Amino acid sequence: MKNFRIIFAEDDPVCATFLRRSLQHLGHDVIGETDTGEEVITLCRDRRPDLLLTDIQLRGLNGQQAAEAILDQQILPVILISSHHSETMVERARSNDISAYLVKPIELADLSTTIPIVMQRFQDMQTTKNENARLSQELQNRKLIERAKGILMKRSCLDESVAFNRIRKMARDRRVCLAEIANCIIVSEEALGGV
Structure with missing residues (x-):
């Protein structure tokens, strides 16, 4: 599997540690992590990741709002993470070009299957946009x-x-x-x- 440059935002220290270790175990480069919505916007702007994973519940600006602000500035795939399933959040994510939605507890297998699919679909979409x-x-x-x-x-x-x-x-x-x-x-x- 190809490795990607990833930024993640997670306000739960246990989940943040799990994400960091899991992403590194899968061979990805964690180029930034935070627990606030405002800082994830800055990190993405400054470091230009290949992929963003963000929990919806963050300190300050929530993850979904931060992702929307980031997607207004740059094109990148975003995986939202939530502690519960909500049709309203899924619909809002779908309408805002969010690439995937994962519900906690997340396991290594979730990341190892979701990330390559999201990245391939994103690449295919970019190729189609460029061709158009x-x-x-x-x-x-x-x-x-x-x-x-x-x-x-x-x-x-x-x-x-x-x-x-x-x-x-x-x-x-x-x-x-x-x-x-x-x-x-x-x-x-x-x-x-x-x-």
Whole structure:
């Protein structure tokens, strides 16, 4: 199993000791631990962990509120820990991108199975988001290129392939991407009042 950089927040000293020892036993690096909601926010901001485990009951700001504040600042998987099961808390966790919810008493087996699943799902989700962003940008670029081709075809009475080859040559000569040249053509046309 791959090891991860983990921060945990737990206000019960016995449970905190168990978490630290269990995470280290599983090969993970515990890069921070605290018993307050405010400090876990600071630790996550400063140390950028791979994973956060937080009990809901913490001193000061509770763990769920702290997790929500952290997720507003950065993207990372979060496992919430609670001493009791509550449908309301589970629903709130689900709506706030919490990755998993464990009910005490937690055992080593709970951690050894939950952490790899959470991390794999998080990785899969990030890969999907990145691919969607790439495809969205590609579609946007194609729209720009099509619009620029249309402008060149209209302004210079060119057919589609000649207009596209002109954009491609300009991009190659300037060592920039096609979309950048297309955008320049569109901006120039707008400046001339043609669009």
